[in-house]
Amino acid sequence: xxxxxxxxxxxxxxxxxxxxxxxxxxxxxxxxxxxxxxxxxxxxxxxxxxxxxxxxxxxxxxxxxxxxxxxxxxxxxxxxxxxxxxxxxxxxxxxxxxxxxxxxxxxxxxxxxxxxxxxxxxxxxxxxxxxxxxxxxxxxxxxxxxxxxxxxxxxxxxxxxxxxxxxxxxxxxxxxxxxxxxxxxxxxxxxxx
Numbered sequence: 001x002x003x004x005x006x007x008x009x010x011x012x013x014x015x016x017x018x019x020x021x022x023x024x025x026x027x028x029x030x031x032x033x034x035x036x037x038x039x040x041x042x043x044x045x046x047x048x049x050x051x052x053x054x055x056x057x058x059x060x061x062x063x064x065x066x067x068x069x070x071x072x073x074x075x076x077x078x079x080x081x082x083x084x085x086x087x088x089x090x091x092x093x094x095x096x097x098x099x100x101x102x103x104x105x106x107x108x109x110x111x112x113x114x115x116x117x118x119x120x121x122x123x124x125x126x127x128x129x130x131x132x133x134x135x136x137x138x139x140x141x142x143x144x145x146x147x148x149x150x151x152x153x154x155x156x157x158x159x160x161x162x163x164x165x166x167x168x169x170x171x172x173x174x175x176x177x178x179x180x181x182x183x184x185x186x187x188x189x190x191x192x193x
Contacts, residue, residue: 136161
């Protein structure tokens with residue numbers, strides 16, 4: 001049947017897509033409301049879409065379904081596998097979780113908004129995006145991002161960590177580095193005299 005309306009067919013709903021509402025991906029046209037992840041149903045745009053053959057996903061779902069598997073990739077122990085996923089790994093669309101009764105019937109708006117924020121390992125207070133510095137895999141306040149021994153302010157190039165604490169390279173070397181003759185151990189230098 002000829003397409004008298006002048007638009008392409010939407011790859012998701014098979015209805016006509018007019019130029020003003022058209023989004024193109026992999027040579028296929030979509031309506032804006034139809035341009036959603038096939039797994040989680042989130043809306044997509046040019047920066048969040050990941051296409052696989054005729055399927056479109058958000059980058060998160062695409063990584064879960066087609067990304068590398070194995071140790072170090074959040075999938076547990078095992079060897080890295082770049083084999084295509086087996087049929088039993090299909091991602092199922094997420095269902096909304098029912099909300100259970102909360103213990104606090106009237107929490108403040110502040111508590112609702114910031115309850116899940118990160119905590120600084122140094123002071124145990126909440127770390128918000130404007131003051132967050134990442135070091136040793138943890139979020140720190142800019143003011144807490146200091147050497148645990150000398151208090152010197154740290155940067156990513158001067159940072160070392162041990163057992164969850166951060167140190168400047170000098171303090172780390174003095175306290176945890178190798179010991180012995182010629183390695184900066186002051187006790188050994190007295191023997192030379």
